Amino acid sequence: MKKILIILFMFSFFSKVIAGNNGTAYDYEFNSIDGEIIKLSQYRGKVIVVVNVASRCGYTPQYEDLQTLWSEYKDKNLVILGIPTNNFRQEPGNNKEIKNFCETNFGITFPMTEKISVIGNNAHPFYKWARKDYGIGAIPKWNFHKIVIGKDGKVAETFSSITNPSSKKFIKAIENLI
Known part of the structure; x- marks a missing residue:
């Protein structure tokens, strides 16, 4: 009986360590495209849509719908x-070129980070955390993959590149979280 209790205690202890609190998105920060710090903690209590983007992708027109979504919902805690990212070899520009492209072609005003890696061993820590928090669905398979962070700072849902930010499915998911 004593051995069983010791074993149960050990598994209880180790399961908490392994499956313990993975933290929240609020634990992470990025460098902005302008070189400033973007702390996700400044968005505590808001729904955050994190989208890996590229200027030479077939999904690049989604920038327009992301900007529309931003304009319509930013005052509603989105x-x-x-x-x-250039992980999929469709964003060769530097930060200045990327910013100019986004502002000139799509009038982007939502926050943008510097160009980073979102997959593999060199992925930004946020993307490594998202995988731990949500699973493989949080790993971008292509550009314009969307990770939706709920008001609790956890991954609420992910959407593949083919899901347009203006789609009913995407809008409904956002509105349910706001």
Whole structure:
């Protein structure tokens, strides 16, 4: 009986360590496209849509719908965060070129980070956390993959590149979280 209690105690202890609190999105920060710090903690209590973006992708027109979503919902506790990446070889520009492209072609005003890696060993810590918090659905398979963070700071849902930010499915998911 004593051995059983010791074993149960050990598994109880280790399961808490392994499956313990993975933290929240609020534990992470990014460098903005302008070199300032974007702390996700400043968005505590808001819904955050994190989208890896690229200027030479077939999904690049989604920038327009992301900007529309931002304009319509930013006063309703929604944040859009664009994450430029060249992981899929469709964002060769530097930060200045990316910013100019987004502002000139799509009038982007939502926050954007510097160009970073979103997959693999060099992925930004936020993306590594998202995978731990949500699973493989949080790993971008292509550009314009969307990770939706709920008001609790946890991954609430993810959407593949093909899901347009203006789609009924996406809007409904956002409105349910706001």
